[in-house]
Every structure is written in C-alpha cells, then in structure tokens.
Amino acid sequence: MDAHKNDLAGLSTRQLLSRRRALATRLGDVERVLAGSLAEQTRRCGKPGCRCAAGEGHGPYAYFTPRAAGRGRARYVPAALVEAVRGYLRAGSGAEAVLAEISAINAELLARRELS
Numbered sequence: 001m002d003a004h005k006n007d008l009a010g011l012s013t014r015q016l017l018s019r020r021r022a023l024a025t026r027l028g029d030v031e032r033v034l035a036g037s038l039a040e041q042t043r044r045c046g047k048p049g050c051r052c053a054a055g056e057g058h059g060p061y062a063y064f065t066p067r068a069a070g071r072g073r074a075r076y077v078p079a080a081l082v083e084a085v086r087g088y089l090r091a092g093s094g095a096e097a098v099l100a101e102i103s104a105i106n107a108e109l110l111a112r113r114e115l116s
C-alpha cells in the first residue's frame, strides 16, 4: 500500500485527476456485484442404503457465503445460477479494486489540499 501511495505522490495533480477519471469509467455496471465467496460441497442425504452413506456425497452443490459480518450463512445456489454468481463476484472484486484506487488518489489529493 505504501508503495502504491508513493507512486501516486510522483504524479502531477493533473495526472491524478486523469487517472481517477479513467478508473471511474472502468467501474461500469455496479448493480451486478456480489461480495462474498462461492464454494462447492457434497452432501449426505441421510437415507439408509444410499450410496452417499459410504461413498461420495451428492453434488457437489454450490453455496454462496456473503462477506458482510452477521449475514455469513452459506446459501445454496442453484446450478443454473452458478455462472451468474461467479460473474457478480468477479464484478464485485473488480469494482472494489477500482474504488480502492480512486480512494487512494483522493487521499493523495487531500494531502495536497487539492480535493474539491
């Protein structure tokens, strides 16, 4: 983080504003985002004599766990939605990275008293 901050310190204010604008453009569609993780798990159904009792469980099934504390329960994701959830997660990570960069630029602008 400090290395990144030093990078920004080496740029002119005009360059910072230009970079900030380019980053904001990259944000794109921020409606389709998710913060959390997707995991695949197998499950045992509990029926006596089912193959899952001794061998592999059923599935794997996908579960989404939201990152936000207090709502961390894993929820089943139907197979038809797994690719969409992956896309939302990628978009969420990307948007967060872009926002972090914009925030770092704004912190640098604030240090220069050029935040407006």
Ligand SMILES: [Zn+2]
Pocket: 044, 045, 046, 047, 050, 051, 052, 053, 058
């Ligand atoms: Zn079973």
